Amino acid sequence: MRNRLNKLVFGNQNSEKSKSPAHTHHFTKIQNVWDSTHYADFGIERILRLFLVGSKIFFPGIYIDYLTKNSTLYKRKLVGEFYVIFKTLVPFIMLYFSLWNHLGLYIFNIYLLVETFLHIFHKIFLPEHDHDKMVNRSIILLFFNFIEVIASFGVIYAAGNYLNQPIQSWVDALYFSFITGVTIGYGDFYPVNENGKILVMLQILSTMAFLFLFFNFFGPRSGERISHHQDSSK
Structure with a gap:
């Protein structure tokens, strides 16, 4: 049973023997940005990088990575995937069971949202994924x-x-958020106060960040992989 489960999750990759790169402590990453080890930056760009790398200490992602530092490469990545899926499920569960008025869960939802929001900008301005050859995996996680x-x-x-008009169900909430996120808008739902307009602008900004990340980073790498496979098949 265990072998079949390993086969299902890891395929032909050996989950027990895959070499994991040495874990880099996050404070070392902060120091690298401070010392401009990998980036020749200054001004606003430098301050933004310092903010992004420093802000990660307030969120669980780096601590989960630290706890799995002695695991194999694929197990570390799998734990990261579980965390991404968990974060995706939280708001869906809140919507389905109408828990959006529960203050603790509402704050937790915003907390995870801020982490993801910063993570996207972290991917843009501190592109560690340049060293990650698993481009398709990165695109799936981005989705x-x-x-x-x-x-x-x-x-x-x-x-x-x-x-x-008031949100009557979880479908209404997802519907308005989705048409806002993909910048369609049919006019049946629309913001009527300043807070609503600010939220809509923030969501559209997040969509722009996703598009920028995909087309400027993952898009070219996917094309390179396709070209490589085509050349290999000749």
């Missing part, structure tokens, strides 16, 4: 991040009085 943002904003819209 989960996008779905999480859609659902998380849905929770926020459902909890507040921001729209021209």
